[in-house]
Amino acid sequence: MGRTHANGFRKASNFFNLPMQPVLKAACGRDEKKLKDYCEKWGWESHETDWRKLVERKDIDVIDICTPNDSHAEIAIAAARAGKMVMCEKPLAMNGPQGEEMVREIEKAGVPNMVWYNYRRVPAVTYAKQLIDEGRLGRIFHYRAKFLQDWTISADLPQGGAGLWRLDAAAAGSGVTGDLLAHCIDTALWLNGNIESVSAMTETFIKERVHTGTGQKQEVKIDDACAFLARFNNGSLATFKSTRYARGHKALYTLEINGEKASIFWDLHDLHRLQYFDHRDEGPLRGWRSIHVTDGDHPYMGNWWVPGLQIGYEHTFVHQVADFITAAAEGRSASPTFRDALETQYVCDAVLASAASGAWTQVKHA
């Protein structure tokens, strides 16, 4: 993720008019050789191998956390206490209580903050939010989301270590729930409001994998797959599904919302398109519209290329940097804030609790 963030910082001012310019002051990592290469490639002015030093430096205004999940809290809290603005990779925390502490500290410090749920800023998704806010969908009946991958099907894949810490419950907290469903939940809360209760199931298909640290076979403790039913506060019914065992799907995050008047569908594999159905269209001419979200009047797209020319994944980070800097210049946070992300954390906690208990579970609210 270091590359996506650095790229975001570098490109934001090329394509957006920002009130302040981000400066790549210092990068931090534990492997100094790799770190130096990274700094050179991306133009970081300096580096540290101990994040605490970074937090102490006077010339640093923003701490951007993109470490594994188990270290978010410690770094974020230290940064907040040092008065730094904080950007934090998702999910916010290992669980709700830890997230609560982070929110408490960041709000006490009063520093601008944001969590990198980047998919809110895919132009098609941002545009969906706008259409919903304009009341075009009417009363919402259904929300459906899924995030499907297939990269862990092989039993030979080890757990733990660089690139594979997501399979290690100690570092990741959970499997697909915190990694993939957290994205689906963040978008859903943004588009459709709070979730009241959930009924979930999880499964670990491969029970043991070699750990890259020990070289030994160890029990796999993460959830390989998770699905849950949900009831939203607005009365709509929802299903959420995620797995790393859906052969044929690399990163298929889709969402669909069915309202009384209109429906919306979006798919990360073709992220520049929004499917839209409007019942107010003339009867026999009704159909799902495939909107190529690349026009100058689509969110963010006036800053990129001419109509018809698509942007990609990394641009969501550029947008997030631009929005954060714009907000931070006025002392504000950008969405989703730590508090927004805590609400997602509570849903994840309820999902995992429901999967463990087999019972419908109420969601705590941030």
Next chain:
Amino acid sequence: MGRTHANGFRKASNFFNLPMQPVLKAACGRDEKKLKDYCEKWGWESHETDWRKLVERKDIDVIDICTPNDSHAEIAIAAARAGKMVMCEKPLAMNGPQGEEMVREIEKAGVPNMVWYNYRRVPAVTYAKQLIDEGRLGRIFHYRAKFLQDWTISADLPQGGAGLWRLDAAAAGSGVTGDLLAHCIDTALWLNGNIESVSAMTETFIKERVHTGTGQKQEVKIDDACAFLARFNNGSLATFKSTRYARGHKALYTLEINGEKASIFWDLHDLHRLQYFDHRDEGPLRGWRSIHVTDGDHPYMGNWWVPGLQIGYEHTFVHQVADFITAAAEGRSASPTFRDALETQYVCDAVLASAASGAWTQVKHA
């Protein structure tokens, strides 16, 4: 449904080589004027307004039931006792216990029988079954199905009466569960084996509707929407969803199966296509194949037109007639039999029970 069945009986011998020819001996209905018109249009030789007379007639070999759900049991049992072969519209019964009685009687009578879960015989679905039976998917991880409609969103739509008995719990037994999910479940059991347990939720979005019989507003007792999580006997995880409140979808029945080696997706709105992903394809050339299931070596399609020319909805009934007659000529039933359909009934019962109790519920087996 009378038209789809009559059309099936008439066309089967045009397009398939059958060991016996179906004869449209007599049609039965309560409105004699409409019935006569129907008989003339479709070439039925005679008619009855009391189904009991039909069951008594010596010149009738097969009773085909396409009445509302609450009369299936009585007619089917009488027909079986009279030694008639029986074809019955889905769902088999109002509930499991009633279905058990029907199975007991039909099996005691030893007559060929079949239930009209017609989607098994969409060529693309039949072909999916064949691919699974050949072991091409490997271990199954996930099954997902949904059946989405949008025709009951208007609060002005009444319940009960011709064409609207599906909204009346007294006639229909349930809402989308028995009407739509039953289709999804039938196909799923056929393709993926038995379901062990479910966690479900249902909702009735419009609480009261005018009843066409009484002209009064009455409580709506059917489920407008239903979604459930399921665990199959083979260890796979599943979600099933159905609603009549998904704006933009007329009859969107989709199913997807993810196996270790390959995945399959199908969609009723483009029923002549099967999407197929095979991990054994050469790495960089892997992709979902859109198979136009219209070749001579695809199931049933050698009996229709040249490659590329699609068939439609009603052909599934023609296929079902052809298969039933072929089996019946040898004294066998065709799938799904009453017993097969009872298994679907048990899943529906468990779904409705789980939705009522909020607890995971075990599925009884036929």
Next chain:
Amino acid sequence: MGRTHANGFRKASNFFNLPMQPVLKAACGRDEKKLKDYCEKWGWESHETDWRKLVERKDIDVIDICTPNDSHAEIAIAAARAGKMVMCEKPLAMNGPQGEEMVREIEKAGVPNMVWYNYRRVPAVTYAKQLIDEGRLGRIFHYRAKFLQDWTISADLPQGGAGLWRLDAAAAGSGVTGDLLAHCIDTALWLNGNIESVSAMTETFIKERVHTGTGQKQEVKIDDACAFLARFNNGSLATFKSTRYARGHKALYTLEINGEKASIFWDLHDLHRLQYFDHRDEGPLRGWRSIHVTDGDHPYMGNWWVPGLQIGYEHTFVHQVADFITAAAEGRSASPTFRDALETQYVCDAVLASAASGAWTQVKHA
């Protein structure tokens, strides 16, 4: 084609309210054994092995011609002279002059007539015609059509004989031009008016094939592929393409019309869908609509199933029978008439002439 026609005659009165009922009086063919099987399967009351006898029979009102192209003229003219109504398979004739004679005779006889360019009556195509007639597209700039197949790529395929007469220039007149492009041209003339001039190229990729009659290798004289540029009378520019060497396409007939205000796209491989783009839609919400042409208010569809359930290829023939009988009951022809089909013939002639000469060629008009 015998099956598609017989099916059309049988089903039309099941699904449409017709002023007269078609009766399958007599079928004609040269192989008496096959003919008897066909008659039995489809319920023809009698048969003849000499078409002249059929034309002489008093109990025959309509002659339906579905022989190879080289016999259309003789049969049609004899039938017209005998005062029979005539339905004729496409293309009308071997060439324009022959078609002129047919038109002269049929119009002299004053009998209702029609040519089986069935694709006009795919509901999505009929609906496109309606949208154009309503002026929704505005000034037309472009028309594009193609008809792609891949069934003759193998050099081992013979020419001539049953099922393969389409590869034999003596029986077929031309290759893809008369077989496939004729369909594209018929629809184009109907939707977009007359064509003024064309520039064409043709190619025969496999130069020699064994003839099933002689068993010898003979020169292939048909066009395997043909493409042409065209200028319509309304000022729009067009391209037409057809081939039997487009690997991966079974019967991909597509058409697209670009107007000032709206555009339309249709594809035979998913014939129940119409793609529609309307510039009058709100700016950022503009997109191609995928219209599932299966609603009761779509052309012909009120006579079939509930919304969302698709029909297929053979239904176009049912529609054509229904329209022909409705018109014939009033003494009228149904479109496309022999005269309409002559216009298509003239375009085909101009295309083949241009391909031979290498020059832009004016189209004669019917």
Next chain:
Amino acid sequence: MGRTHANGFRKASNFFNLPMQPVLKAACGRDEKKLKDYCEKWGWESHETDWRKLVERKDIDVIDICTPNDSHAEIAIAAARAGKMVMCEKPLAMNGPQGEEMVREIEKAGVPNMVWYNYRRVPAVTYAKQLIDEGRLGRIFHYRAKFLQDWTISADLPQGGAGLWRLDAAAAGSGVTGDLLAHCIDTALWLNGNIESVSAMTETFIKERVHTGTGQKQEVKIDDACAFLARFNNGSLATFKSTRYARGHKALYTLEINGEKASIFWDLHDLHRLQYFDHRDEGPLRGWRSIHVTDGDHPYMGNWWVPGLQIGYEHTFVHQVADFITAAAEGRSASPTFRDALETQYVCDAVLASAASGAWTQVKHA
């Protein structure tokens, strides 16, 4: 285009391991105020308002030309004579003879050169080239390409001036032929070899537009639309089409190649997907594969994100910079070279000549 180039230069070294690092030494433009803003936004070290000064500077190694078409030749030739490496926007020249002079000078100077036909480096297109070079398609029968836009339909749009010089024949040389078809031709020559002859038609739908320079209505001299038939050297037949009057299409560049064994389709509106059909697949399982060209083993994609995450339009320029620098470090040019681009120029010339004469026209070769 200045932004796409600058972005390409800045990002290439972030994502690719380059033997030399591009330095943004100086930008040149006529409007000094805009130029300064641009330089600041993108980090150009200095600027010039006279391109001749740039060519004289000792600290400049590469001249990158992104001016209107009528100035390419003069700048490129001056740069080559000054011993600079040259990158030039497409089309290379105003016509073939001018292009010949450019090639002569650049080859005499022996400097690395390249023309910005960027679509060769969309990963899906590069991958298509690789598949063709591996012989997977077999003998080629057909090539089809089109580039459709709809941005000039309004008669109120003026010609000439910033952003609209493409409508002014004096600056652009031609309309869609040089602007859009040139892209299609460049890719086609790369994928399918040389074109032997063409038959073309062009049209100017709006005959007069206000010129932004004079404020007067003036004749429009560019081609609004162009279509042509072509025969390739390898015996395949082709059609090419382009227009700015195809309502509903923003930048729909599509190409399809049909070979004996396999076919390929690609579409700029979903540039990260390649459609592939392979006849060697098992019969009933054949279908067009939708390949999401985002895996590490797809061209260029190992340098970007994890599988499933798409890149966009601007990345083609990054790839082109990376390839140019890699080649230039060894004294080589990158494709397409000036000479390659001259071949495209000759095809454009033949197309315009054929449209004017109405005759098939032979293509000169570079």
